[in-house]
Amino acid sequence: MTRLWNSAHFTLIMATLMWAGHTIAARLSVGEMSPMVMMGLRWFACLAILAVIFRQQLRAEWPRVRERLVWVLLMGGGGMAGFTFFFILAAQYTTAVNLGITQSSVPAIVMLLGLAVFGTRIGTMQVLGLAVSFLGVTVLVTKASPAVLMEMQFNSGDLLMLVACFCYAAYMVGLSRRLEMSPALLLTFFSIPASMVFALSMGVEFWAGTMQMPGPKGLAIVAYCAIFPSMLAQICFMRGVELAGPNRAGFYLNLIPVFSAFMAVFILSEKLYYYHAISAVMVLGGIYLAERHKPAAAPDAG
Secondary structure, eight states: OHHHHTOHHHHHHHHHHHHHHHHHHHHHTTTTSOHHHHHHHHHHHHHHHHHHHTHHHHHHHHHHHHHTHHHHHIIIIIIIHHHHHHHHHHHTTSOHHHHHHHHTTHHHHHHHHHHHHHOOOOOHHHHHHHHHHHHHHHHHHTTTOHHHHHTOOOOHHHHHHHHHHHHHHHHHHHHTTOOSSOHHHHHHHHHHHHHHHHHHHHHHHHHHTOOOOOOHHHHHHHHHHIIIIIIIHHHHHHHHHHHHOHHHHHHHTTHHHHHHHHHHHHHSOOOOOHHHHHHHHHHHHHHHHHHHTOOTTOTTOO
């Protein structure tokens, strides 16, 4: 287990697999509960589990966290929760194709932020790998149809999605200056402002009269999302960023739509098409190019 925990490839792939599972869970949750209720309950449950496990460490580490309280609030409330919040809003106004393509811009934003803030060098092969991986996601979300791409129309939802992508890219870059503590304990502190954001969001749903509480099936979905996408995936991803740096870790995010598509085939009985395979090869090829030819002296190299 120690060898796997020390492998950036393993931790990042496990994180993206669990986040892909969240995509399936979100689709299954339609009609079971309102979106902000789902997000709020999953973070409340995640925080409750972590707070019980790390109750002694929370007290011991609080003085150090208090010194960087603004950073913790921005990482948890602005980065983790901000991405999901703006993603949900964007989904109300734009198409799945636009969401998928816009979300695949996160690795590029990470690179640009890293360059602007920390001067992190970007290798030529990383740029090529980024382009190949981006094209792979585009092939998937457009179903390899140029006509779909040509018919794309942009609206306010796409701007909201860009804000969501910026939130998570900034979160990833921020992890490179993380507090020296275990990813699980750090996630516990991040979960506090994230839960506060979604508590407010649930309040808005209640005020608007759109709140829908979950039944038994909905509670099972919340339990899955709290344990896997919210807790274990975030812990694995933090470890992956710690080992590989934000630039390299960002490439793995493009595996999420690929894994989601294949999960939908096996779990939701959707059909498997040729473009699924093409997309998977291109995304994996982009990651391979970036990993195989990563700059040897990059500050964020693992």
